[in-house]
Amino acid sequence: MKIQNERMSDLSMSGGLYEIFQQALIMERDGRKVVHMEIGKPDYDSPQIAKEAVINSLNDGFVHYTAMAGIQELREAILEKEQKANCIVADPNSEIIVTAGACEALMAFMLAVLDPGDEILIPSPYFSAYDDIAKIQGVVIKEVPLKFENAFELQAADLEKYVTSKTKALLVNTPHNPTGAVIGKEELLKIAEFAKKYDLVVISDETYDQFLFEGEHVSLYTLPGMKERTVVINSTSKTFSMTGWRVGYAIGPKEIIRxxxxxxxxxxxxxxxxxxxxxxxxxxxxxxxxxxxxxxxRERRDLVIEGLSQIKGMEYQVPHGAFYIFPKISDIGLSSTEFCQRALEETGVALVPGNAFGENGEGFIRLAYACSNEEIKDAMALLKRFVEEL
Ligand SMILES: Cc1ncc(COP(=O)(O)O)c(C=O)c1O
Known part of the structure; x- marks a missing residue:
């Protein structure tokens, strides 16, 4: 009996992040202290006022199916936030849907827009779900390398090298997981021209739009000629530390949203x-x-930078958004997997090997600084000693 289809055989069933996390949990169960810098979720409770609204709603018996696109009040509240924060203007009745997290919006986008065999350009390293979701549907990812020397900012000129007659879509993620890079307006304008030149549909993953430490977040959706070809996805997961609530959304042209x-x-x-x-x-x-x-x-980002600046052999680019940093460890002489495994075993600091984020992540590690200042200081001191002793 064959229990999986052909597409499933392409999926990696373990990821670097998952393995490190499992190992870290086992170590904790055995009484070891672990600093969790592998997980990408804010270490905050969700807003109390949102919890109270849910309790009241349950007590009022609001427990049945809603409009498929989400309740009207929520669509309007999201659009108000998007208008104020990102200058996005859309029709609440036809240009937005509420989903189970940004991940469902991503899945719905790929199923609705792409056919098996179509190609999508994805800057790499990338959030690993992009790869899984594409593979589940037989969509082909073309990885466009993000370069350390460009501070991991996607360059429109690099996209040109990967476009083919099968390219149908482009994914842009800013602020970026796993590097923390934020794409500036000047480059976004060039990326928009590229998308128009090749008539591509664009998915703009703006999950970290609120996690900006300096500069500005510009949504591709708002640039000239882009509204008709861009779907913005975002969610409450990071913005309000509501990862488990599973509320996300997509805003885009009504033909795609339909x-x-x-x-x-x-x-x-x-x-x-x-x-x-x-x-x-x-x-x-x-x-x-x-x-x-x-x-x-922002304070934590600065502490991490201060710590990393004292570790010889670990170069980094200062992240301007999200809550990750992606230091280069290739000069240290270990693969990113070896580095993370040894760092966990020898120091108790849990990190993710860069190769978990696509083929361009090897030689790097991801640190998520969603932990306390004290933990960050301890982790930085432990990593310094670890690297010195290698
Ligand atoms: C870049 C990026 N997009 C989307 C998501 C998914 O978020 P959600 O919890 O809304 O599905 C994540 C989660 O880590 C992410 O890092």
Missing amino acids: YMNKVHQNMSTCATSFVQVGAVSAFQNGKSFTEKMVDTF
Whole structure:
């Protein structure tokens, strides 16, 4: 009996992150102290006001299917946030859907827009779900290398080398996981010209739009001629530290959103009813919660940089957004997997090997600084000693 289809055989069933996380949990169970710098989630509780809204909603019996695209109040609250934060203007009735996290929006996009065999350009290293979602559907990823010397900022000129007659879409992620890079407006304008030249549909993953430490976040959607070809995806996961609530969204041209909604209807029908009510409250009342959290992450970013600057052989680019840094370890003489395994065993600091983020990640490691200042200081001191003793 063959229990998996051909496409599944292309999927990697273990990832560098998952393996390190499992190993870290076993070490903790055995009484070892571990600093978790492998996981990409804010270490905050969700806003209390959002929790209360959910409790009230449950008590009011708001427990049935909702409109497939999400409740009207939530679509409007999301668009208000997007208009204020990113100058995105869209019709709440036809140009937005609420999904189970940004991941469902990504899956719905690929199913609705791409056919098996179509190619999508993805800057690499990348958030590993892109690869899995593409492979599940038989979509072919073309990895466009992000270069250390460009501070990992995607360059439009590099995209030209990877476009073929089968290229149908381009994915852009800014602020970026795993490097923390933020693409400047000047480069985004060139990327927009490239997308128009080759008539590509663009998916703009703006999950970390609020995690910006300096400069500005510009949405490709707002650049001239891009609204008709761009789908923005985002969620409450990072913005309000609501990763487990599973509320995300996609904003795009109504012809695409209509088909994404069809996919979404058959995958999940609608996002969870009472959770949507909590998300309305987060969008309406959570701005200062997010701002305080991001201030803390800026401080942590600075602590990580201070620590890394004292470790010889570990070069890095200063991240301007998200909550990751992607130092280069290739000069140290270990593969990224060996480095992370040994660092975990010998120091208790859990990190992710860069090769978990695509073929261009080898020679790097990802540190997520979603932990306390004390933990960061300890981790940096431990890593310094570890590298010195290698
Ligand atoms: C770049 C990027 N996009 C999307 C997601 C998925 O977020 P969600 O929890 O909304 O599905 C993540 C989560 O880590 C991410 O890093």
